[in-house]
Every structure is written in structure tokens, then in C-alpha cells.
Amino acid sequence: MYDYLIVGAGFAGSVAAERLAAGFGKRVLIVDKRPHIGGNAYDEYDDQGLLIHKYGPHIFHTNSKDVFDYLSRFTAWRPYQHRVLASVDGQLFPIPINLDTVNRLYGLSLTSFELEAWFASKAEAIPEPRTSEDVIVGKVGRELYEKFFRNYTRKQWALDPSELDAQVTARVPVRTNRDDRYFTDTYQVMPRQGYTRMFQRMLSHPNITIVLNTDYRDIQREVQYGEMIYTGPVDEYFDYRFGRLPYRSLEFRFETIRQPVYQPAAVINYPNEYPYTRVTEFKYLTGQEHGSTSLVYEYPQAEGDPYYPVPRPENAERYKHYEALAAVTPGVHFVGRLATYKYYNMDQVVAQSLSLCSKLTGKRRQELVE
Ligand code: FAD
Ligand code: UDP
Numbered sequence: 001m002y003d004y005l006i007v008g009a010g011f012a013g014s015v016a017a018e019r020l021a022a023g024f025g026k027r028v029l030i031v032d033k034r035p036h037i038g039g040n041a042y043d044e045y046d047d048q049g050l051l052i053h054k055y056g057p058h059i060f061h062t063n064s065k066d067v068f069d070y071l072s073r074f075t076a077w078r079p080y081q082h083r084v085l086a087s088v089d090g091q092l093f094p095i096p097i098n099l100d101t102v103n104r105l106y107g108l109s110l111t112s113f114e115l116e117a118w119f120a121s122k123a124e125a126i127p128e129p130r131t132s133e134d135v136i137v138g139k140v141g142r143e144l145y146e147k148f149f150r151n152y153t154r155k156q157w158a159l160d161p162s163e164l165d166a167q168v169t170a171r172v173p174v175r176t177n178r179d180d181r182y183f184t185d186t187y188q189v190m191p192r193q194g195y196t197r198m199f200q201r202m203l204s205h206p207n208i209t210i211v212l213n214t215d216y217r218d219i220q221r222e223v224q225y226g227e228m229i230y231t232g233p234v235d236e237y238f239d240y241r242f243g244r245l246p247y248r249s250l251e252f253r254f255e256t257i258r259q260p261v262y263q264p265a266a267v268i269n270y271p272n273e274y275p276y277t278r279v280t281e282f283k284y285l286t287g288q289e290h291g292s293t294s295l296v297y298e299y300p301q302a303e304g305d306p307y308y309p310v311p312r313p314e315n316a317e318r319y320k321h322y323e324a325l326a327a328v329t330p331g332v333h334f335v336g337r338l339a340t341y342k343y344y345n346m347d348q349v350v351a352q353s354l355s356l357c358s359k360l361t362g363k364r365r366q367e368l369v370e
Contacts, residue, residue: 001224002209006030007216008231010039011346012336014202015070015353016229019368021207024361029223030203031211037203039231040307041195041346048256050282050294051194055307056252057267057280057296058195061185062347068187070369071350075198077189078287082182084278086269088147094180095269096173097144105147115176132161132169139174152271156300157248157310165311167343182267190285229356231336233306234322242321245341247306251299262293275299309341333360 003026006013013030014037020026036042040055059082062068086095093101099115102108110118122141129135132153136145145161149169153161161169173184181188191198203210211219216232230237235245253276266284270276276297283293309315319341326334335356337344344352358365 002027002029003226004028004229005216005220005223005225005227006229006231008032008039008336008338009034009037009199009203009210009212010231010336011041011349012231012339012353013039013229014199015350016335016357017208018074018202018205019354019357020360021205023357023368025207027207027209029209029211029225031214031216031219033213033215035213036196037210037212038196038199041199043194043196046254046256046294048290048292048294050256050290050292051286051288052254052282052294052296053195053280053285054252055305056250056298057282057285058346059183059188059285060190060346061183061188062345063186064347064351065186066354066365066369067347067350068189070354071191071198074201075191075193078192079188080190080285080287081188082267082285083180083265084182084267084269085265086148086271087273088271092264092268095148096175096180096182097140097148098175098180099178100180102144112176119174119176129166132164132166134162135166135170136161136174148271150271152269152277155271155275156277157308158300158302159310159312163312165313165316167311190287194286226331227360228332230332230334231339233338234319234326234334234341237332237334237339238322238325241325242318245315245318245322246310247338248308248310249301249304250307251301251304253297253299255295255297256292257295258292260291260293262295306338309337309343311343315341 004020006017009030009032017028017030021028041058043051043053046052084095085092099112103110119140123139124137126134126138129138136149263281267278267280269278276299278298280296281293333356335353336349354365358368
């Protein structure tokens, strides 16, 4: 007899399992249909002994001290500042667009102050930016939008930026200084021994039973449990009764090269060329020393594992129906990127799962992680 059946061993499920078991003595069964824990953050060593992220590059960054402190119980960290270059007009430029991007692309020598005026002269007046086109064109104008954003977005989502909510491209800021980091969060770190090791430590409590390679529907009837925490796709849980929620998928193609370093940055984005969006060289992220290096190419596709909810009004409308149904489904709690159909980073999912535990136990968030 378990207190909780948790579906999915990614961040959402694992954080809930750990807190309920270790913090509150609950007996937890956590089940995942994949052959491993960690969800999309899972990493493993490839045949050459290089640490790779099986579901694409995962860089941890957060402004939340709570989330950082909580995860620090299960891992030591390696400081890591992520940098990305974009291939545009045959050259590599810093992205997010910054002072160097503009100066090099146009052969200018503007100061930060002048760049502000330059952006203002290019930007289109959009009083209420609603779409992913609005948000960029409203900041830097149409030309930079077309060089850096339009085609990348069309490739990644199979939608024009004008068909996607502003939040998608708004993830990537625009800067007038020379800061070329992808993120500016307070905490930017990578788990020193990898994500999988961190998840192993989270789930190693005696009150937690892990079952892998198993769809929860195949065991649900044989298991006695109090309540369920569900972290899979919400539309699937309800047998698609309001129609399918679109999730964008990717194919990951890995490559190992027999040389220590391959490309000049952790990630190179290819907005305008090739069928893939970006190439990641894992050694930058992991800090691993090795004679060879491992890369992953990301090819966006419609079919396959659900990786990204697609933020646009009609999908939000459909999700609302599922959300309302989820809210009145007794004994089942929905949490995580797929179950709440939110384009969340890892830290946001950890925070969301801690909030759920807080609700389930009646403890304040602060008490929960103390
Ligand atoms: P998931 O990790 O998807 O876990 C859900 C689990 O549920 C899966 O393991 C699945 O197998 C299981 N499951 C589903 N249905 C069933 C079922 N019926 N029975 C049993 N098990 C089931 N975030 C960052 O912060 N930084 C990054 O750099 C970053 N990069 C990313 C890159 C890519 C390519 C992608 C796709 C995402 C990235 N993210 C990043 C986001 C991050 O992956 C998510 O925020 C986080 O992993 C979501 O955790 P989750 O537990 O909600 O979902
Ligand atoms: N984007 C873009 N060009 C870039 C980088 C990002 O057009 O060089 C857009 C694209 O729509 C992408 C979104 O901004 O899906 C968010 O980018 P991010 O790097 O945050 O994507 P993720 O890491 O979540 O895949």
C-alpha cells in the first residue's frame, strides 16, 4: 500500500517523491515508462565515456535561492556560464543580440548608449506586443528579427513567430552592453557529477520504490495507493477528450569527434541554414576532459516524444478545458511541463512541484525545504 503513485520520474515527479518520502514519511511508488529516471534531464556516458544529455542540452539556471538550496542537498555544482553563437550571413555572432553583435554585423563602433538609439530607430512601434514577432520587431526592428529569429522559429515550431505567443522569443533578451551570456540568473551551475547522479540521490530513500519501463496504466489496477501525482501529458491522461494538445518534438543526432574541441562555443544556433536548429558540444557544459568530444544536433519534428508545449492562444484555450477537468478530478494532482502545458525550465518545475508538496502537506514552502 502506497500513499502516492507518482507518474514520471523527471524533476516534477522526483522532487515530489523526495519531499513526500523524506520530509513526511510517505510511501511512494514512482513509475516511468522510460528505462531511466531523470525525465528529459537524464544524462549518461556514451560509448567513448563522454557525458551526454540524451534529450538535448540542459543548463541549470535560476534566481530562486530556495530551489538552488534544495537541489544542493543532492549534488555539488560546477559553476558554468552558458554562451551561444548564431551563424548569420556566414559568420558567428553572439546571441542574445548585444553590442558586439550589432557592431560586427554592420561594421559599426557604437557605444551602448548609441546602440539604444540605434535600436529605437529600427524598432517598429508595437504598443502591446502579443506575438513572438511583435516582441522582437518591437525591440530591434525587422532586419535583425529576420536574420536571427524568424527562420529559427519557423524551423523549431513549424509556425511563423506571428503565430506564437510573445513568451517564446521573449526568452531570449536583447542587450545594449557586451554581456554575451545566454542567461543572467543569480545561480548558473551544472551538477558536478551530472543530472542522473543527482536524481539517484533524490530517489534513494527507503520509502521510495522506483519502477521503470512501465506505463502507469499497466500497473494502476494492481497497485494500492492513496493519491496520484501525474507528470505526463495532460491530454493523454484524459484520453484526448477535448482534442490533442500539440507538443513539439525533436530528433537528437549525436556525433563523436576524435579531437578535444570542435566548435568555438557550447552551442551554435543555425537560424537560416540546415534542417537542424542548433549544435551543442557537451564538454563545455560538463567540463569533462577527454581526447574526443561529443555533439548533438537538434532536428525539430511534429511526431515523437512530447518536448515542448506550443504557446499560442488556441492551445491555451484547449488547455483551459483540461485544466478545469484536472481541478475537479479527485485524488490526482497534475504537475510539470507536460501535465500543466507550460514552457517551463527545470527550476520552474522544481518550484511548481515544491508548491504542490506544500499544498499536500499543509506546510509553507519555506518550512518544506528547511
Ligand atoms: P519530464 O522531464 O518530461 O518528465 C516526465 C516523465 O513522465 C518522463 O520521463 C516520461 O517518460 C514520464 N511519463 C509520461 N507519461 C507516462 C506514463 N503514461 N507512464 C509512465 N511514465 C510516464 N530547462 C532548463 O532549465 N534548462 C535547459 O537548458 C533546458 N533545456 C532543454 C532542452 C530541451 C531539448 C528540452 C526538451 C527541454 C529543456 N529544458 C531545459 C526543460 C526541462 O527539460 C524541463 O523543464 C523539465 O525536464 C521538465 O520536467 P518534468 O518532470 O515536468 O517533465
Ligand atoms: N530563438 C530564435 N533564434 C535563436 C534563439 C532562439 O529565433 O537564435 C527563438 C526560437 O523561437 C526559440 C525561442 O527563441 O524556440 C526560445 O529559445 P531558447 O534558446 O530559450 O529555446 P530552448 O532552449 O527552450 O529550446
